[in-house]
Amino acid sequence: MGGEDSDHSKPVKSSITDLKIQNIAYGLFRAVDGPVTYFRENIVEPLQRRNTSEKFYHRQFKRVPTIDQCDFEDPVCIYEADQQFFRDKQVDSNIVKFLRQRMIECITWEGPDSNYKCRKLQEDYETTATNWFIKYGDIRTHKGSIEAYMKQKHRLIWERQHPDIKLH
Numbered sequence: 131m132g133g134e135d136s137d138h139s140k141p142v143k144s145s146i147t148d149l150k151i152q153n154i155a156y157g158l159f160r161a162v163d164g165p166v167t168y169f170r171e172n173i174v175e176p177l178q179r180r181n182t183s184e185k186f187y188h189r190q191f192k193r194v195p196t197i198d199q200c201d202f203e204d205p206v207c208i209y210e211a212d213q214q215f216f217r218d219k220q221v222d223s224n225i226v227k228f229l230r231q232r233m234i235e236c237i238t239w240e241g242p243d244s245n246y247k248c249r250k251l252q253e254d255y256e257t258t259a260t261n262w263f264i265k266y267g268d269i270r271t272h273k274g275s276i277e278a279y280m281k282q283k284h285r286l287i288w289e290r291q292h293p294d295i296k297l298h
Contacts, residue, residue: 191217197275212274219266226262229255264297 194214200207233255236248264285269277289297 197279208276212276215275215278222262222266226255226258229258 191214194210195207196214197208197211200211229251233248233251236251237244240247265278265282269281285297
């Protein structure tokens with residue numbers, strides 16, 4: 131426990147603070163980053179600036195006539211209306227699914243306070259689920275736009291016959 135240790139008075143030299151290693155690392159970084167940066171600035175960005183149209187990253191279908199606009203014996207129009215109906219149903223089902231998931235996450239996160247903090251999400255989900263059921267509920271999965279059109283027609287007739295009863 132005697133004498134002083136001369137090792138503690140010298141600073142420890144590490145590889146991180148070594149200037150030669152820093153210069154080598156920076157040189158390697160520039161060797162990799164230089165061509166990538168050049169390619170992006172001189173090729174990619176000018177091409178992106180030239181294409182100013184709106185970008186879509188998913189397939190978009192043009193709207194087709196609905197089943198009530200098709201002729202009675204036009205199988206192509208009926209097929210297109212069915213396909214449009216199935217796409218619309220899939221989109222609406224996903225919207226209901228996402229709203230339900232948000233509502234569940236909010237209730238789980240907020241815990242006991244969810245009654246008033248998640249009220250807007252719960253109301254949105256209930257409204258959307260009700261509207262989904264009004265349009266697509268009680269229709270078999272393989273049935274298409276004709277059965278949905280008939281359901282809508284029967285509902286309108288029932289509402290006309292019972293104006294004093296509110297369904298929703």
